[in-house]
Amino acid sequence: MPTLTPQPLTKAAFADFGDVVETDGAQPIEINQGFARRCNALAGIDVTSGGTAVNVSLFEAKPRPLPIEIKLMERHPLGSQLFMPLQDRPWLVLVCDDPREPASYHAFMASGRQGVNYARNVWHHPLLVFDEGERFMVVDRVSADNLEEVWLDQPLFLTIP
Numbered sequence: 001m002p003t004l005t006p007q008p009l010t011k012a013a014f015a016d017f018g019d020v021v022e023t024d025g026a027q028p029i030e031i032n033q034g035f036a037r038r039c040n041a042l043a044g045i046d047v048t049s050g051g052t053a054v055n056v057s058l059f060e061a062k063p064r065p066l067p068i069e070i071k072l073m074e075r076h077p078l079g080s081q082l083f084m085p086l087q088d089r090p091w092l093v094l095v096c097d098d099p100r101e102p103a104s105y106h107a108f109m110a111s112g113r114q115g116v117n118y119a120r121n122v123w124h125h126p127l128l129v130f131d132e133g134e135r136f137m138v139v140d141r142v143s144a145d146n147l148e149e150v151w152l153d154q155p156l157f158l159t160i161p
């Protein structure tokens with residue numbers, strides 16, 4: 001049974017697939033007369049080619065049955081897709097270079113303070129969470145023709161350490 005084991009999510013390990021959206025390593029600037037701080041430019045949003053609009057949405061996800069079977073990978077050829085958790089709970093990120101090449105997969109354990117921004121055309125698994133009702137802010141592209149899927153002949157399995 002081909003299995004994948006998640007590694008901790010880091011900017012360096014995820015660099016080929018997009019951005020890790022986190023404040024670690026960011027330089028906050030003081031705003032609002034000192035009553036807030038902001039960290040800028042945490043992700044490169046690439047969704048407006050062809051003149052379409054940015055789509056800001058909220059996802060509410062539920063966990064998959066264990067062991068997590070990976071039967072499908074997808075990508076969005078027209079734009080990036082950003083997921084930011086709205087609760088401080090770990091979640092899973094799975095990307096690959098080629099869905100049909102198990103050796104090309106990379107599984108990551110993201111903390112509840114880490115989001116990811118999948119770069120345009122990066123193969124990834126749809127949102128994977130551990131608990132019922134987990135909510136995410138999602139920034140992607142308003143367009144119907146922005147999904148490519150590959151269904152695997154043999155499933156892979158994500159093992160949770």
Ligand SMILES: NC(=O)N[C@@H](O)C(=O)O
Pocket residue numbers: 074081124125126127
């Ligand atoms: N279907 C949808 O909007 N979400 C997927 O693209 C995903 O990556 O979760």
Ligand code: NI
Pocket residue numbers: 074075076081124125126
């Ligand atoms: Ni997606």
